[in-house]
Amino acid sequence: MSAASPAADRSGDAIHLTRIVKRFDGAQALSGASLRVRRGTVHGLVGQNGAGKSTLIKLLAGLHQPDEGRIEIDGQAYDKLTPHRVEELGIHFIHQDRLLVPTFTVGEALFLGREPRIPGTPFLDRRLMQRRASEILDDYFGVRLPNSALISELSTAEKQIVQITRALLDQPKVLVFDEPTAALVRREADILFRLIRRLRDEGVTIIYISHYLNEIEELCDHVTVLRNGEDVATLALSETSAAAIARLMVARDIADMFPKRSVVLGKDILTLDRLSVRGKYQDVSLTLRRGEVLGLTGLLGSGAKELIRTLFGLETATSGQIAIDGRAVRSVNPAQAVDQHLALVPEDRRGNGVALDLSVTENITLSSLKRFTRLGFLYFGGERREADDLIRRLEVKTAGRDALVRTLSGGNQQKVAIAKWLSRHSEVYLLDEPTVGVDIGSKVEIYNLIGDLAARGAGIIVLSSDLPELIGITDRIIVLFRGHVVREFVPSETSPDEVLATSTGSSETLRHVG
Amino acid sequence: MTSINDESLSPPARGDTTKGETIHWLAGFSAALRSGAVFILLAALLLGFTAAEPAFANIGNLMSILQAVAVVAILGAGVTVTLAVGGFDLSIGAVAASSVMAASYAMIVWGLDAFAAVPLVLAFGALVGLVNALLIVRLKVPDLLATLSMMFLLSGLQLIPTAGRSISAGLILPDGTTATGAYDPAFLLIGRASLFGVVPVSVVLMTIVAVVLFVLTERTRIGRLLFATGGNEVATRLAGASTARLKVLAYVISGTLASLGGIVIAARVGRGDVSSGGSLLMDAVAAALIGFAVLGKRRPNVLGAIVGAVFVGVLLNGLTMLNAPYYTQDFVKGAVLVGALALTYGLGRNNSC
Numbered sequence: 001m002s003a004a005s006p007a008a009d010r011s012g013d014a015i016h017l018t019r020i021v022k023r024f025d026g027a028q029a030l031s032g033a034s035l036r037v038r039r040g041t042v043h044g045l046v047g048q049n050g051a052g053k054s055t056l057i058k059l060l061a062g063l064h065q066p067d068e069g070r071i072e073i074d075g076q077a078y079d080k081l082t083p084h085r086v087e088e089l090g091i092h093f094i095h096q097d098r099l100l101v102p103t104f105t106v107g108e109a110l111f112l113g114r115e116p117r118i119p120g121t122p123f124l125d126r127r128l129m130q131r132r133a134s135e136i137l138d139d140y141f142g143v144r145l146p147n148s149a150l151i152s153e154l155s156t157a158e159k160q161i162v163q164i165t166r167a168l169l170d171q172p173k174v175l176v177f178d179e180p181t182a183a184l185v186r187r188e189a190d191i192l193f194r195l196i197r198r199l200r201d202e203g204v205t206i207i208y209i210s211h212y213l214n215e216i217e218e219l220c221d222h223v224t225v226l227r228n229g230e231d232v233a234t235l236a237l238s239e240t241s242a243a244a245i246a247r248l249m250v251a252r253d254i255a256d257m258f259p260k261r262s263v264v265l266g267k268d269i270l271t272l273d274r275l276s277v278r279g280k281y282q283d284v285s286l287t288l289r290r291g292e293v294l295g296l297t298g299l300l301g302s303g304a305k306e307l308i309r310t311l312f313g314l315e316t317a318t319s320g321q322i323a324i325d326g327r328a329v330r331s332v333n334p335a336q337a338v339d340q341h342l343a344l345v346p347e348d349r350r351g352n353g354v355a356l357d358l359s360v361t362e363n364i365t366l367s368s369l370k371r372f373t374r375l376g377f378l379y380f381g382g383e384r385r386e387a388d389d390l391i392r393r394l395e396v397k398t399a400g401r402d403a404l405v406r407t408l409s410g411g412n413q414q415k416v417a418i419a420k421w422l423s424r425h426s427e428v429y430l431l432d433e434p435t436v437g438v439d440i441g442s443k444v445e446i447y448n449l450i451g452d453l454a455a456r457g458a459g460i461i462v463l464s465s466d467l468p469e470l471i472g473i474t475d476r477i478i479v480l481f482r483g484h485v486v487r488e489f490v491p492s493e494t495s496p497d498e499v500l501a502t503s504t505g506s507s508e509t510l511r512h513v514g
Numbered sequence: 515m516t517s518i519n520d521e522s523l524s525p526p527a528r529g530d531t532t533k534g535e536t537i538h539w540l541a542g543f544s545a546a547l548r549s550g551a552v553f554i555l556l557a558a559l560l561l562g563f564t565a566a567e568p569a570f571a572n573i574g575n576l577m578s579i580l581q582a583v584a585v586v587a588i589l590g591a592g593v594t595v596t597l598a599v600g601g602f603d604l605s606i607g608a609v610a611a612s613s614v615m616a617a618s619y620a621m622i623v624w625g626l627d628a629f630a631a632v633p634l635v636l637a638f639g640a641l642v643g644l645v646n647a648l649l650i651v652r653l654k655v656p657d658l659l660a661t662l663s664m665m666f667l668l669s670g671l672q673l674i675p676t677a678g679r680s681i682s683a684g685l686i687l688p689d690g691t692t693a694t695g696a697y698d699p700a701f702l703l704i705g706r707a708s709l710f711g712v713v714p715v716s717v718v719l720m721t722i723v724a725v726v727l728f729v730l731t732e733r734t735r736i737g738r739l740l741f742a743t744g745g746n747e748v749a750t751r752l753a754g755a756s757t758a759r760l761k762v763l764a765y766v767i768s769g770t771l772a773s774l775g776g777i778v779i780a781a782r783v784g785r786g787d788v789s790s791g792g793s794l795l796m797d798a799v800a801a802a803l804i805g806f807a808v809l810g811k812r813r814p815n816v817l818g819a820i821v822g823a824v825f826v827g828v829l830l831n832g833l834t835m836l837n838a839p840y841y842t843q844d845f846v847k848g849a850v851l852v853g854a855l856a857l858t859y860g861l862g863r864n865n866s867c
Contacts, residue, residue: 312752333756334751334752334753334754335754335755335756337754338753338754339754344752346748346752351746351748352746352748352749352752353749353752354746354749355742355745355746355749355750356745356746357745357813358741358742358745358746362738362741362742362745363749366738366742366749366750366753366755367753367754367755369735369738369739370735372735373734373735376734376735376736377729377733377734378733378734378735378737378738420753424754
């Protein structure tokens with residue numbers, strides 16, 4: 001698979017990190033992780049959320065300093081890396097969500113901080129900027145982006161092209177891609193893969209971080225698997241498979257990682273009949289039963305997120321019916337949805353899920369305050385008991401019920417966000433990416449909590465792009481693609497690859513649907 | 515019972531019990547010191563001024579201090595409510611000033627009595643609050659900009675009916691006629707009478723506002739939701755509360771209280787002065803911000819705003835008695851504000867966890 005490489009010097013290591021240890025506030029993010037990347041290869045870096053990938057990359061970027069361990073770049077050891085020094089060494093980072101200033105033009109963004117000047121004058125050499133930019137854009141991407149276009153007008157893929165172009169202007173030695181395809185459609189990803197192979201053949205070293213193991217399999221020469229802050233293996237892709245990598249990432253038995261309670265399903269609790277929001281999704285019909293955990297997945301723009309929002313009254317259905325417990329309902333705002341025992345745990349926890357500067361108690365009782373009110377006055381005793389009770393039941397790790405939610409870890413903040421709905425006695429839970437940014441220990445606790453809720457007769461919809469998670473904790477998985485339900489999976493009979501292929505529209509099974 | 519649990523749950527480090535307990539005790543003491551700092555300083559000021567000038571502590575002087583801060587305290591309580599929802603009402607000073615003009619105009623030009631003028635002016639304040647809320651909630655104008663523009667608008671509006679003249683009995687109107695009305699003596703009682711000859715009516719009003727708003731914000735569901743809106747508007751809306759209505763409520767309260775402040779000023783002065791209420795906005799905002807430090811709350815709170823206003827009042831009155839020149843007053847207010855904010859944000863931070 002690897003092409004012949006005329007120019008590249010393939011001997012030696014571009015990057016060599018040895019037994020790196022890094023702690024944050026007592027929590028060990030890395031406990032002796034090593035990473036050795038040979039020059040001119042594409043090196044995959046995989047691991048679950050919380051395995052230490054991003055910490056390792058931030059260390060390499062000079063954003064954090066390691067507590068222990070050794071960093072060698074091109075055979076030379078460095079004690080202290082700074083972002084500036086790293087860029088000088090020719091290491092560039094392409095982040096999926098790297099902030100480009102939206103009001104800048106393409107030209108300004110590309111040359112920010114290193115604007116070429118007309119020799120002998122203080123004036124910007126606009127013509128040179130335009131020429132160099134379009135050379136790279138033409139040559140590598142075959143696209144034309146005028147330097148005067150505004151960043152805010154570009155698509156996600158085009159923004160990424162701008163980032164990569166910015167790096168290429170510097171003739172980088174190492175390019176680090178952090179989840180580059182998360183927001184790309186397959187066709188755009190293919191362009192990216194061709195580019196990465198070409199850069200590799202030109203001698204550039206690539207570090208490629210992704211959740212998608214099929215991409216790793218397709219693209220990388222080697223892969224390093226991180227788990228719990230350590231590297232558990234570095235393998236040549238010619239000698240391994242996505243399935244083997246997945247086993248290494250998870251390590252413990254899938255059954256331990258994803259505790260799935262078997263719950264006897266009860267009556268229908270939520271029924272959607274040909275529900276549509278024009279331009280977002282069409283004719284979605286599904287039934288959720290008490291005790292059921294229903295998985296929902298789909299790319300950005302598939303309509304999955306909008307579907308959840310509609311149920312909670314944040315989007316208005318243009319046609320179709322929603323029924324809860326057999327009664328037709330129509331929520332036009334969250335307040336009505338809450339009254340109908342719906343609960344939404346939004347994806348952006350810190351932004352939308354909890355109020356960081358209110359106490360744990362105030363957050364927990366936010367949606368159930370009426371229960372702790374007598375004639376409009378708050379009844380603090382009942383409120384405190386409720387908070388203590390839920391803190392204990394959900395094992396929320398907090399200094400106390402009066403601690404600000406800001407002081408809790410991500411996983412415990414998420415538990416507070418869910419506790420709010422337990423306090424409201426909600427019956428239909430809509431969980432949007434419930435374990436994003438949550439450490440592995442808390443993840444398992446949240447999965448257990450979902451199992452408990454189901455056992456108590458709640459209906460649960462989990463919207464997630466973490467496919468092993470969906471397969472591990474749900475009873476059924478429904479995949480949306482371009483606004484349509486394209487397929488339903490039984491978790492025990494499918495694989496992350498298959499679900500992913502369906503949700504990206506690349507699966508054969510879709511041909512007749514699309 | 516809970517306190518026993520708390521202690522048993524967080525035992526001091528094993529093997530070094532006494533030292534651990536001492537540190538624990540010290541931490542508790544310094545936390546108590548911080549949360550009580552404003553009260554301790556207030557007590558120290560009262561004692562210090564009394565020692566330096568015994569006349570300071572007589573009841574008449576103390577009441578005159580409270581009377582002097584009543585308007586600022588009432589406005590400060592209103593600002594606090596808008597701060598609680600994560601907003602900011604910059605128009606309160608202008609609302610109070612134009613309420614002075616409105617009350618005067620109603621009585622002197624229209625010949626209304628106190629019982630018509632007072633509700634009318636309060637309704638005016640509520641209406642301004644409603645318009646503010648409309649700009650902020652419906653049209654999504656940022657709070658500061660909406661209320662800043664409202665401030666400008668009102669400062670100009672109050673000049674138009676009288677062509678820029680102050681309003682007093684015998685006012686000559688723009689059309690050349692002479693106004694025939696006068697201040698209703700009943701209206702003047704609001705600013706000049708005292709309950710049992712001791713407690714000025716304005717101090718009574720301040721106390722009522724303080725108690726009602728304290729109960730509303732700290733003891734009711736609506737109050738909790740006001741703070742929740744300020745804490746995280748989206749999360750609060752997703753929890754099923756109508757954050758739009760809560761914000762409308764906050765600005766209406768703030769506007770109404772500002773016009774109440776204006777009524778008190780009008781009743782005290784007995785005329786509609788175009789330049790009244792100049793420093794009200796800054797003083798009220800300062801009181802509300804000083805309030806953050808009171809009881810270590812570190813968030814807007816009504817009790818704090820009132821205490822903040824009183825604190826500044828005591829300090830200014832005492833310094834005046836000690837012959838400090840009038841032009842040092844703004845400096846003193848500023849210094850108190852800086853100190854209070856340092857206490858709130860800098861020193862208070864480590865007791866959060």
